[in-house]
Amino acid sequence: MSREHAQQLITRLKSLKPTLHNKDFLLTWQQSDENLRALLLVAETLENLHIGNVSTRVFDSGLAVSNFRDQSTRTRFSYAKAANLLGLTSCDLDESKSQIAHGETVRETANMISFTTETIGIRDDIFLGHGHQYMKEVSEAVEEGFRENVLAQRPAVINLQCDLDHPTQSMSDLLHLQKEFGSLENLRGKKIAMTWAYSPSYGKPLSVPQAIICLMTRFGMDVTLAHPEGYGLVPETIEKSHAFAKESGGSFTQTDNMAGAFADADIVYPKSWAPFDVMKERTELLKSGNNAGLGDLEKRCLENNKRFVDWQCTEDLMKKTKDEKALYMHCLPADITGVSCETGEVEGSVFKRYRLATYREASHKPFVIAAMMLLTRVEKPADLLASLCENPRNRRPG
Amino acid sequence: MSREHAQQLITRLKSLKPTLHNKDFLLTWQQSDENLRALLLVAETLENLHIGNVSTRVFDSGLAVSNFRDQSTRTRFSYAKAANLLGLTSCDLDESKSQIAHGETVRETANMISFTTETIGIRDDIFLGHGHQYMKEVSEAVEEGFRENVLAQRPAVINLQCDLDHPTQSMSDLLHLQKEFGSLENLRGKKIAMTWAYSPSYGKPLSVPQAIICLMTRFGMDVTLAHPEGYGLVPETIEKSHAFAKESGGSFTQTDNMAGAFADADIVYPKSWAPFDVMKERTELLKSGNNAGLGDLEKRCLENNKRFVDWQCTEDLMKKTKDEKALYMHCLPADITGVSCETGEVEGSVFKRYRLATYREASHKPFVIAAMMLLTRVEKPADLLASLCENPRNRRPG
């Protein structure tokens, strides 16, 4: 059944003309709707082939380099799995995050790691104004290397989380929503509440809420962004969300009232993040190595967080949602009250009810990353996937 | 010749009905004799195919995750080799050992690393009462994940050393004995002395002696456990050994006399370990982060060790063994007097004579781990191995 479903997905994929070949995947808002739809279809096809025990090992050799400038277990594993699914070998650059390299160092390193490389996955989400910039520098460097005969091929840069966007997360979330609600089309008119939530830690990146509002507004959803005053996002992402909502026939609303955001919501995504201004200040302190200043900032920020300790996804709040049973989403790990902390983003009983759903939500990520790899590195992805279905090879013995 | 021998082994394997498919391999004493015999046969078959240059790459893709909560070079490499032999890609979780995660964190992480994973190898031998417990938690988490459609398959948890057992070591040791004595049946009535030996270090895990006594008593051997007073093992493993000896027609004896244990022994396994009580105290101190207490415990323990500095495998002691030439065994690295330390577990000249034998003893480990992977992940391992023999593919060019 999974193979048959895969074939149906491939048929739909064949009607699209994605333009990602030999390009990067950096920000969803740089991508056409067609590219995003192709990405979902490829990811879903790969999932079905995986379940149907059909090998998707289309590369005979080649490296998938990763560079995690921030610690990561989940994304590291997702990237390694995606590479493995396609026959690539993942290889971690393990660059110290303490140096923000630029200019010749970036150009040179990007070429040195790319001689037989298909993709470069980068996570760089600590410094506001830097992560996306760094990815663009790497992209330009390998573009030049390919043009100037340094590289036999042009590796694709894949954004595994930057200061602006977290496309592998948001596209996995979108795939989750598509499955939960039956289709992309069914998401039209659904209300999703992307809300800030209290956490006893500080400095969580802004990329998840930014990724969610910029992506979900494109599919006709009614997106509400809720956060306490002072916890704003990067202005560019707010503008994009307004524009996308207008274009798609959805809506984008901002509020500082969590309960209001939950009212009648079909989906809630309560998650902590640091205020934009704090992240800016933190970036300057990190750049100047001002540890005393960082300690002071953390203290102030945690104090401020405490003013909003009631921003928690409780059973009471859930009762305000559509039919009292909105879909709860989280990128994991969540700060769960009474489980991983004293008071956190979500009440224990709420999380418990949706725990397995959040695992399933996360389960799409390796396939989304593999789909990004396939679309950026293969000229005719639909034909290639079709050939995998027609002459299936087992990915594992029975 | 190796291929022919492989075929004979597969024929014997076909007469067994192992029940490891979609299960874990945690403790040898949870396994039936038939499972253990199947494991030996599969490991030996893989060795023969390897020597005969026949590829055993039965997986097209898939991850073999490892989680070493204690430092490890040898086991890490053995696991990577085993994965590579079967076509899996090893991927290390690299979780900090400083945190003993439980509950939701374990459940969540176990699922997050398992979306395309076939096996999870875990080494967790530092904390008494924790290692085996942790492996069971991971096992339950992936069992649930598979049942609840989070995972497309259920990865097998493989014990790479816990607080109770070290099955990859003891099964390699058993394979070594089988080769040295001609057959499993020939081990019946042979005397093996598992004895404590002096080391200038402290805190070595109990899992090796426990693994040896619990396994060798099952094959009709006369097992003697010797250690100074106060260096006892986990009581459960002593009980198991008594029961197994009774069942198999062998014997299990305890003594505090090293020379007595060596008398007429066919095999000696002199190795240092920490006292059970010390490990319990150490576990509490580690959990509470009491570094001063740990330093004090180490000092006391090393002092106590010195009282038994004559527990050394000397030439004189070796003369007491069967025909003065018992087989010397060690899991490596050994503390060798005059080589790696001033005074250690074994006299330099004794070790020198058996040095290559201990290397061969260790050489089985990657194949034992690969056999665990194959038996837990493949429904009909004998048929699969037979098909490898019938249509052999070179594993390397000539």
Add this chain to the structure above:
Amino acid sequence: MSREHAQQLITRLKSLKPTLHNKDFLLTWQQSDENLRALLLVAETLENLHIGNVSTRVFDSGLAVSNFRDQSTRTRFSYAKAANLLGLTSCDLDESKSQIAHGETVRETANMISFTTETIGIRDDIFLGHGHQYMKEVSEAVEEGFRENVLAQRPAVINLQCDLDHPTQSMSDLLHLQKEFGSLENLRGKKIAMTWAYSPSYGKPLSVPQAIICLMTRFGMDVTLAHPEGYGLVPETIEKSHAFAKESGGSFTQTDNMAGAFADADIVYPKSWAPFDVMKERTELLKSGNNAGLGDLEKRCLENNKRFVDWQCTEDLMKKTKDEKALYMHCLPADITGVSCETGEVEGSVFKRYRLATYREASHKPFVIAAMMLLTRVEKPADLLASLCENPRNRRPG
């Protein structure tokens, strides 16, 4: 076209009788001219097959172990790529560089990591008199292991940089020169200036200049080694260079005048290194863990370096070279004045002009390492490469 060129190279390779099978690759000066020529041909063939999208995955499974006793990003990646090109899985030993293990520890570890291993790549360039010695110990250990039936095959030890030589670098450099000047034969009579250059750091290894003078003198080149007084190399390499120059009809000259070395040079290789005597003193201090002494030595050495701050590859110096446009070479990363440091090895504008050329120079390294792997591990490399051309398999989808 790349495939056709590959076939021509293979035809030339067939006329050679390399003797590297089941051997190591440690020092170029231990290798016959024929072995070096075969190495270049195999590396170039692999490059052409890579560009022509022909798979060179000749191993079905097997490990390529690496042991970097000094930090390394570029070489680590080159080794991983080389392994991946041939179908081997790279696996890093990650031994702490703080311990200089010898004797039984080396012997045992070498065997423990080698049960299914094809190559062991080692970088050990910190301690004068140790790196090459360590590689020989590993080589003897695996030789014994193979002879004594511990290992099913004898892994090749591959020098990824030692205290004496850096063969993967110098052979890549030679391949670069061959391409830039049209052929190995065209290098005859060309003047190459291997010169010291100022750097604001200290302790850079001697292996690059030593590798260059010992290799280039073998091909009839006029090799000039220039450095300030006190910055001499290991005497053995000076002797070798004199002998090779005599044999090949080239020349080997030493000078303490950078401008003189640049005069009429076809190629310049300006690069910093530490004085031999300083490295000897440093080795003793490192061995005794004398951190105060190390700090003092660094201070003295940096002071001394400053006396030679004018040893910089400037535009003015470049004007003295043949037709004012000698080929500039560097092993990267270079200390570039005004780019990576205030004052360094090379003026910004000079480096900028040759930047892409140095990237191309480096691009050969993975293929040179893969060629070392192939020649040491395969009995009939020419036949194997020919079979890859005759029945080409795509290394990546179109």
